[in-house]
Amino acid sequence: MKFIILSCLLAVSFAQQSAEIIHDDRVDNGDGSFSYSFSADNGLEMEVAGVPGSEGQSNMRGYYLLPLESGGFARVEFVADEAGFQPQSDLLPTPHPLPEHVHELLRIAERQRAEGITFD
Template identity: 80%
Template structure:
């Protein structure tokens, strides 16, 4: 787990504009029971905050955010959860799927009704 955290911080630092940055916040807490948190910020705008807890399958469940530098000089905020369901990022900069056509919604309603009626197909 510490390797994953270090890798994430390295990726953030590598993606940042290449200039000297001073660390303005670096707080880390390891509670010894599998739960942890860290909070990091640099004066160039890069920052991240993460909280982790033990998961039901032996993994760490992690949630938090990081700021990703953009070409225009601004930053995009990416919030995420990583748990039994995998890594789930949320951000305005991430692509979203096209909406499903209405006929697909109708087919899903028909399939749901058939399942409720006990109809199965082999």
């Protein structure tokens, strides 16, 4: 679903700018695997390859470029498979690092589990 939303956002961004497609390559291998790529003269581009997944879905891997307000583009690489849509980009927020005391508590809990200690 997130992939569809991002594709729509990319399409809206693309529609707001006048651009000419300079590369459009699509391959359907007939066995559920496919690939496509395109690029426009304004710098937008996307490339995706897919194969059939174990649960009937298409497993995809690829990237797309998003225009930045400051100029230039940000690259978003992604995998979409049984685990869902998994984007990776410097644009995406990341969680704050855990404080050191949390790491220490996790080490203690791991040691206790290894020793067979359990809590109800």
